[in-house]
Structures are given as C-alpha cells and as structure tokens.
Amino acid sequence: MAAEKQPWQTLAKAKLDSINQSIPAHWRLPSLPRNEERRDVTGDYVRQFLSKEEIEITEALAPTIVESTTTGHWTAEIVARAFCHRASLAHQLTNCLHDTFFDAAIEDAKSLDVYLAKNGKPKGPLHGLPVSLKDQFHVKGVETTMGYVGWLGTFQGKKGTGKERVFESEMVQELRDLGAVLYCKTSVPHTLMTGETVNNIIGYTWNPKNRNLSCGGSSGGEGALIGLRGSPIGLGTDIGGSIRIPAAFNGLYGLRPSAGRLPYQGMPNSMDGQNSVLSVVGPIAPSVSSLQLLVKSLLSREPWLHDPLVHDIPWRDERTVISKDQKLSFAVLRHDGVVSLHPPVKRAVETVTERLEKQGHRIIEWKPPAHKSGLDTLFAAWTYDNGADVRSAFELSGEPMAPQIASLYGAELHAGPPKDATFIAANNVARREYQKEYMEYWNSTAELTGTGKPVDIVIAPVAPVAAGRPNGVSWYGYSGIVNVLDYTACTLPVTTVDKSIDVVDPSFKPLGDLDSSIMDQYDPEIYDGAHVGLQLIGRRLQEEKVLAVTEYVAGVLTA
C-alpha cells in the first residue's frame, strides 16, 4: 500500500515547527510583542536580549569581523555563536528564516580557528565571516524549499535524485573556500516573483523597522535578518528588484550586479532557462565596505572557471578611485512616468540631490526613453510560459498561491499556451533596441554635464514606497528598469519616514488608477519610522564604480 499523501497543511506545519524548534531553547523569547504593540524591533529593542559582546560582534561590519577573526581578537566560533543568537531573535520577531544549521556553523567556525592557529594565516579573505543565504542556495545537509511546500524533502521538487541535502550551489562552495561560515537560510516568497515575502510555510516576513510593513522581497528574509543585524552580510537574487527592494526597505546596501559578474551556477529558479532577462545574485549588508569585501573575494576565485555564464572580469581596483577634488556628474530620476513617489521617497531623492549639489557635483534631470516600453519586455519575459513552471510547483503539494503571486501567475490569468519562439525572439529584439536607445540617451548627457562626459551615476528610487503594505498594490517599475537594461545598481539608506513632514501633497493628481491606488496606500501614521532607501545606477558591469560612488554618497549623507 502506497503511503497516503499528506495534506500540504500538515507538511507546512511540520516544517514550520522544525524551523522554530531548531532555535535553541535558551534563545527563545518567552513572550513576543504583537506587531501593533511594538512596531520597531531593531536597535535597543533587540539589544536587550544580547550580551554586550554579542552586540559588539553583531554590529561590527564585515571587514572588521574578518580582521578580528584573523588577528585573534575574536574567535570565529564566538562570532558564529553571536550571529546564531541574534538571527534566532530576528526570526522570532519577523519570521525571516527557513532553516538554521547552527551546529554545523559552529563546527565550521571551530575548524577555522584551528586552521588559523595551525597555519598562522586565515583560510581566505572571508575567514570567519558569517554569511546568510536566501533559501534558493543549495547547502549541504540542508533542504531548499524556495518557499514551496511541494519541495520539502525533495531536490527542486524531485525525489530520489541523490542530490537532496548533498548538492551545493557554486557560490556556496566558493564562500566556504573563502572562509565564510554559513549558518542559516532566509525566507522568500514562493516562486520568488514578488517584492513581498510570503509563503505557506513561514507565513509572512515583517519589516523589523516597522512591523506594519513588508520586509520586501524576494530576498526578504535577508532584508529582515540583516536589518536586525542577525547577519553581517547575505546573498540574494534579483530579476526585477529582489535584492534592492528588501535592501532599501530595511535600511541596507544591496548590490544588483550585471548578469555574468557573479556565479549563479547550481541554483534553482522559477522558469529556469528563461534567458531574455537573467536573474542575478548579489550581496546585501549594512555597509558598502562589506559588499566590496564580498564581491572582491568572490572574483578572486575566478568564478568564470566554474560558471559558464560568468564573464572573465577580475575585480578592477583602478575603477574604485574617486579623488578628493573630483567632481562627479549625477542624474536624478524623480518620476518614471507611471507611478508617483510617496512623500518620504520624494524627500529622500531631494535630500540626496541637495547634499551632492552642495558638494559641488553636477546634477541633471534624467529624462530617458519611456520606462514603460522597456518594462513591457521584462514583464513579458516573466510570463513566457504563462505560469506553467510555477503552477507545476504548486501542484506538487496542492498548496494555494499567495494573492501576490496569483495576480501574476494565477490559472485564471493564463488560459493560453506558453508563448512561442517567434514571440520570444521579437521580445528579445524589442528589449535590445530599448537598451540601445537608453544607452545612447545616457551617452547624450555628455552635452549636459559640463564635464564633456556622460553622467557617472543615476540617482533613482527603488520603489515608489518606503516599504510595501502587506498585500498592497505594487509597482516594480523603478527596480525592474535596471533589470531591463542589465545595469549595475546599489541601494543606499537615506532617511526614515517622519510623519510630521512626510504628508501627501494636497495638489497631487494621479496619472491613472495604478498611480492613485499606490498613493492611497501612504499613511504617515502607519509608515512613521520606516527606512527610506534609494538606488544609485551605473552602466553595465560597472560594479566597482557603482560601489565606490555609493560609498562616497553614503559618506556625504552621514557627514
């Protein structure tokens, strides 16, 4: 007699229990404040559950952590234990984890300490650095669910492949070789195709800075975890904003590299093989210096020898130089022609612009080819198969789609067959032509900057909102345009919502229903205190420059 197939609810509950029980009993909080009772759980709130040393460790930046673990100031073990503890708190406060493997992490950390003592040198440039991973990376000993109940106990939905809990993604192997300590996997929306983090296993991941709001997505667990300093740096992926949205919503720096810069090899995905617009992998952290350390370290491994889609482009230090008196040219995007910015986001754009102008940098208005026409090619690529791949993952368990996903992939939207080769080819041509048009617009700004050169960097919103309302109306155009263009972009935190100044302009006139619905979601009382981030956009494969300029701008903002 075949085993009875269990209802998806039973499987999901068992997994949730297992996640929660994996947190050591002495790190569990006896009672948890409801979201309404305690909006902001970052900073002093979370610190009350930590020792002074744990606070010092977990609030150190990645370069400081690596320096400490390689000089003996801290052991890798004590660092790992501190982050395991703080990650446990973060999960209890936001639902940000899909898996913990603290014991393995502490064993790995101990081995690193032994390695250092024995060899007198670190294992690699990330020696002893805890790194969190979105639940899309395959890690030995751990399962990957990508938010699907149907993937529990399988390898990407298939049983008996021999790869279950054994296979590791290329990036994971590289991180280990570099000396990183892996300890947890973070929550994602099932499918990864939305900017909120919701699934039938962990439910909803909240924004720790303002638990009325979403942590963002799809790398949302990363955003919440790092926002609470439960991780010094983590890795996400981005095909429309999935690194930058959670980074911005949580007051963090998140790099969306161009496709082919960092290895995606060996990671599952929705619609794997859709190659009109590739998803990319990139880091999120509380500082640019952390992102630089990780990217530079990964490139030192020559990932192009292990991932056929990575280009042979080593880290280029010479492109990170901004001399003391250098005048940069920025452009500023204040509106994408589709959706208007919520007041705090508008203020953030103005703040950055004014501060840079005060430093003597040139700022021009960014008036590019209509974003809408480029975005159409992106949204078309997301639904080439009319949702067939995504729906087959839901069918494994019979679990329902979250409404955020159903609005994109619900069966009622996709009665037709997948798109055909002729449609796909035409969409690829349309995207390429849009990219060409946009790049020539960028080139044309050489006539406007006064330097004789085109703008260096475009300052733009990541989203029209500081953070999303749960199951609210969304617009991914501000982040998605970067994916259309395959540009490099890095988010930076600018300010927090202040209900006393961030109020809707009474003269606001919406451009249409979408614009109106999104503005309607803004409420100063609800948003008060939330992080507000923006993105700095550079041209394709300009990771070094984008990071350097972001670090510079961050310095100007905090000066």
Added chain:
Amino acid sequence: MAAEKQPWQTLAKAKLDSINQSIPAHWRLPSLPRNEERRDVTGDYVRQFLSKEEIEITEALAPTIVESTTTGHWTAEIVARAFCHRASLAHQLTNCLHDTFFDAAIEDAKSLDVYLAKNGKPKGPLHGLPVSLKDQFHVKGVETTMGYVGWLGTFQGKKGTGKERVFESEMVQELRDLGAVLYCKTSVPHTLMTGETVNNIIGYTWNPKNRNLSCGGSSGGEGALIGLRGSPIGLGTDIGGSIRIPAAFNGLYGLRPSAGRLPYQGMPNSMDGQNSVLSVVGPIAPSVSSLQLLVKSLLSREPWLHDPLVHDIPWRDERTVISKDQKLSFAVLRHDGVVSLHPPVKRAVETVTERLEKQGHRIIEWKPPAHKSGLDTLFAAWTYDNGADVRSAFELSGEPMAPQIASLYGAELHAGPPKDATFIAANNVARREYQKEYMEYWNSTAELTGTGKPVDIVIAPVAPVAAGRPNGVSWYGYSGIVNVLDYTACTLPVTTVDKSIDVVDPSFKPLGDLDSSIMDQYDPEIYDGAHVGLQLIGRRLQEEKVLAVTEYVAGVLTA
C-alpha cells in the same frame, strides 16, 4: 494601377548585372578560364593581371599597410585602388562580391590622405586600411541583401523604412572612425545558415585555391576574397562556424570571439532575437597580426558604450605574453565521436601536434563530454521557429531555397508550429549544463598536463574536410561545438592537400551513414592542392590569449 510584381529571376539578374557592371571596364578580364581548366587562381595566376606595386600592396599585411599609409610610404588612395582592382579580379574568378562601392572608397581614402597631411597624424589605428564586409553589414549608400532576392531595394525586406541605404551598423561606424576604408560587400548564402555560399543572385562562390570546392560559408565571400588577397582583412559572423569554415577553407586566420566581445549592434540576422546561442562578429585575414590589430583597435573604441550586448572588457595586452621558454599545454581533438576526418585534415592535426611536441610543449588527448549532446542544443536553437522567419524572407520574392538550406528549413521538414517557451527554456538549461560539464572537464586536465594547470589551448579540426564539395553532405559539429560552449577560437592554415600522401586508409570503418557519406566525398584528385586549416580553441573571452598562441603556433609551423 499598382506596379506589376517582377519575377524573382528578373530582379536577381538585374542585381547580378549591376554587380558585374560596377567593376570598371579596364579591370574586367576578357576571358575567364573555366574551373576545370584552371583549378587554382591564387598566387601567380592572379598576379599576372596586376602591376608590381599592386602586388606589393595587396600582399602586405594589415599592420604594414597601416604603417605605410601613416608614414606616407603609400597613400591611402593608392592602397584603396590596388585592393579595388584585386577584389574585382577575385570576383570574376570566384563570384565573391555582392556589391562594390569603389568610388566612395577612393573618395574616403583621399580624405584620409588630406587628413594626414593636414593634421600630421592618422585618423585612427586603421588609417587607410581597406576592410571588406560580409553582406550582412549595413553600409551607407549600399543595399544589404544577405543573399535574398526579396531584400533587394528594401531595408531587411521592408520598404519605406527610411533606413534603406542610409543606416549603418555600429561596427561600420566604428571602422570609419578608426580610419578604415570600406569598398565592397562579400557574398553569403541566403539565410547565412550553411557552410557553403550559394544564393539566387550571384549563384555559387568558389574556392580560389581549388575551384572544385566550396569557399565555405556563411562568410564565404570573405574567405574567397581574402584568400585571393582582394582584401587584407574582412569581417564575418559565426553562429556555427561561419567565420572559421571559410577562413580554414581558404588558408586564413579567422577569429570567432566569444559573444559580447565585439559589437553586433545594427546588423540583420536570420531568426534575430533567438538568444540561446548568439551569432558573433569577427575578423578573417592572412595573418594573426592583422586580427590583433583589428580587434585591439575596435576595443579601443569602447564598443560597450554603443552596443548593449558588448561586455566592458578592454584589450588585455598582459594576456598576450608568451615568454621564450614558456611551456604550453595543448590538448588535441582527433575525432568528435560523430564524423571522421578526411586524410588531409587528419594529417594536419598530426603535423601540428608533432611540431609542438618537438618544441617541448605538452600535448594531451582531448576526451571531452560527448559533443553530440552539446550540439543538439545548438541545432535545436537554429530551428526554434521551425523555419518561419527564414521562409518569410523567401516568400518576399518567391525565390527557391538552395538545397543546402532546404535541408534545414524546407517547408516539408517543418509542418509544426514554432517551439514554445517551455521547450526553449529546457534547451537553455541543457546547454548551460553541458557548458558546465565541459568546463569542469577542461579544469580536470590540470591533473594531466604536468604543469598543475589545465590545458591552455585545444587543437581541433574546423571541419572533417579540407573544404566542402558543392552541395555535398556536411557536418558542422567540429565548428559548432565552439558556439555551444561560447569559447574563443582562431583558425590557422597548416598545409595543403597532397594527393600522393592524403589517401583514405583502407581499414577505415565508418561509425554510421553520415560518417560514411562524408568520407565518400574525399577524392585525392579533386582535393589536390586545397588548403587545410585547423582551429585553436581557448576558453570564453580569451581572445588575447587565443590570438597570441595562434601566432606562436603559426610561427612554429613556418619555422
């Protein structure tokens, strides 16, 4: 009353007449030997129609030409005139041209001479260098047919676009800015999707070294023209061997760069938008030094600022260094598991291997993952749309497909609809997995070379044949595998067929019908004298290294 649509034969004949009449009367040969009468029209044969100075100019290599035109040794005008003359002869002997624009070229050359005189410096690193172009590049004042009768008088098959004879491909603009002189467009097979050059306008392009045989394709006119030294360097494109096949068949060096190294922007193509395996653009010339000059010059223009698919990778001089005593590791591919090599190609492989071994270099046997499974993903990509795009181009005029094309795209083969998104995604995944498997095989050779490093370069045939027989059975697996892998490869001439030694091994046992049919086409009498070339294959985006090693190996062969 609408104009009567003319039969395709009338349009084709008019175009052919116009090509032939564009050759100045004093350069027309009063009588032409039939192919049977005069097999080899290169060398002394073609020289008889040229002055001593014309011979000196047209047999100079690109770097020498540029040096001469920039030092005043030769004017750009005299160089242009010499190549226009020799190209005219080449066309009469092989049918290698689709268009000439000699007057414009001579005007451009005169302007360059004036520029030099006035400014005391050349316009750019290609100052005064004639460059021929496959009839796939758009050049101002000239039409692009890509071999289709239906494209005559149109822009890519469409009338009234306003781009006819005005629009220029990105590469063409770059060449002009670099100082190159453009003067002719060379023949291609309609569709570009075969390794022979045949269409309903110019008929068949012959191999000038042995007019029993094909010049190769699809950049076949380039091969024949440069093989006869009617051009010092030309540009072709390659999605399965279309640069390397004509280069090898004509005793030339042809570089197939990895996708994204050189700009393809603004060029028409068959199945444009099919982006599983991208066609690439690359140069063909009689020396590696010529290829290096062109690639380095093009990269100096930062083409990534004008083509969204070009990666920001400048020319890397440091990767061209091969020190005097450096021992390189080569691998040799003697059989791809599908089709056996004709005797002269087998001998060429042995010759190169032996010479390199004598120099003390390490050679290992190349036993990669079965090529067949990788090639299936390439061939699938060529027919995603089941021939719809190609057939629509034939339908414009009603002209018939050449049999070489009908065997791939004939209506009788493709009754079904285009493939769908699910099929295409699965094919993309299969290709990526094959690339990964292959790259790890390459990495694994570190254990075999004795240097602790993987092989530097793989020595491989471009085709199982020295050159194709007209409308013979073909196998593009040897060239196509490089496109599957997106590796960099450069051809090099090794020897010529010698009927006295290149005979079929009586013990040859075919692996199957294809293998048998291809070996059956070998006949020492027919092939005698033909060029035999091979390719040297490097990893992705290793253009500098592949060119440097090819130059080194060429030196060993001629020492």
